[in-house]
Amino acid sequence: MSLSSQPGSSLHHQVMDSLGRLIASPEYGPGATLPNEEELCERLGVSRTAVREAIKALSAKGMLEARPRTGTRVRPQEQWSLFDADVLGWLCSQGVDQALGRHLMVMRGILEPAAASLAARMHTDAQLQALQQAFAAMEAATSIDEWVVADLAYHQSILQATGNPLLISLGGIVASALESLLTVNAQQAGQFNDGLLMHGKVLAAIERRSADDAQLWMRALLADTIARWGAPA
Amino acid sequence: MSLSSQPGSSLHHQVMDSLGRLIASPEYGPGATLPNEEELCERLGVSRTAVREAIKALSAKGMLEARPRTGTRVRPQEQWSLFDADVLGWLCSQGVDQALGRHLMVMRGILEPAAASLAARMHTDAQLQALQQAFAAMEAATSIDEWVVADLAYHQSILQATGNPLLISLGGIVASALESLLTVNAQQAGQFNDGLLMHGKVLAAIERRSADDAQLWMRALLADTIARWGAPA
DNA sequence: CGTTTTCTTTTGTATGATGAATGACTCTAT
DNA sequence: ATAGAGTCATTCATCATACAAAAGAAAACG
Helix, strand or coil: CCCCCCCCCCHHHHHHHHHHHHHHCCCCCCCCECCCHHHHHHHHCCCHHHHHHHHHHHHHCCCEEEECCCEEEECCHHHCCCCCHHHHHHHHHCCCCHHHHHHHHHHHHHHHHHHHHHHHHHCCHHHHHHHHHHHHHHHHCCCHHHHHHHHHHHHHHHHHHHCCHHHHHHHHHHHHHHHHHHHHCCCCCCCCCCCHHHHHHHHHHHHCCCHHHHHHHHHHHHHHHHHHCCCCC | CCCCCCCCCCHHHHHHHHHHHHHHCCCCCCCCECCCHHHHHHHHCCCHHHHHHHHHHHHHCCCEEEECCCEEEECCHHHCCCCCHHHHHHHHHCCCCHHHHHHHHHHHHHHHHHHHHHHHHHCCHHHHHHHHHHHHHHHHCCCHHHHHHHHHHHHHHHHHHHCCHHHHHHHHHHHHHHHHHHHHCCCCCCCCCCCHHHHHHHHHHHHCCCHHHHHHHHHHHHHHHHHHCCCCC
């Protein structure tokens, strides 16, 4: 329980991050009660103000519930804002819960093919252009880092092309959470652009507004991705 | 900008609710800056502590960003935690943005058939039992209110049966947001259980673990739902 | 005119005091 | 001994105040 003191920025933000990470860790099961404010202040070496604001932020994310006399307790996970970037980050950062990765991949398998189908039907010229540009960046990638960045941009562009802000937000969160889980596993370089072919197929289908093809190729792409890191299905 | 003082509970929670509703309203576009803390205190008649904690909570939901000297400004909507129950509630509560309803329905159209398919494959005995019970409650419903409650429970049971906590959380949020939008539209009673047949079909498909049938019937069910309130597609 | 310095506004952090809620305890009466 | 009522202590909630730090704006300076 120490402040990560990095650049997160403000103090209460650092406290929130520390506590968030702590709460998401397996040692703090649901229903566990946090130390009282005074003790948290001592342990973290900050004022009650900072601790309090951090607790308010975590409460806003559904992770905590504070009551007088009873103390501040961890709420059951099903009530957390699981699709909050911070919450998902804390869950992913530590012990790579194998189950979480599987569940995320299932979500992606649901969302992205549907998004590709929608994008094929709904995209505007500008959105298509952005997608083509992202694909070009993938083709041009020479390092693993470049490829990861371009890959994220590609998938994000497809989401954008659906025109559905909910889908854009959600897909982006799921994808980046998965990305953060995968980079830990340090996949091999060298053949990193094997999937380029299928990315091109999806793009082509979207270009000709073929919703079904876009969906099918996206499914194939994801299946390939799963196969590439050990099929935890 | 007045406190709803009702039940929300704690003061900062009420302030958060007031500000959240305000920020979500169309008059506060992205980039707009809030009045400074002192003025907010005056207007709301509370101490700086309460205002600050409310702002911290809203920042945690991605809606605000506070900086010294610059003030506290509203972040662009795409950075909000759209799948937070509060945020979605604030968006739904006011001017029933027609677009939001459409986007939510699209999400539901993506999630629920996939959930039905998964549920057919993954459900346990206990989960199936809960689903059967929920269906029985729908059959027994005699008032519109009873039926809405039972319907929500039915769909929630299907989500539970997928065993995917992410899907459970997400589907639940989307469904309840839609429900809150629909109840405003006060759909007709009388024929409220026309959809019972299809609910039964989905259940039957899940019972015999037929993933494809479950998915197809769920699609039909949702199409019927859309048709019933004016097909905003 | 461009650069640097100073200033001023706004949020960030700390501290102390008081209020309110509520579980735990005690004390009584039966 | 037990049930109930009343008291108490602990913890969070709220308020008020003071000072620090950041960052744009304005002024001073070369």
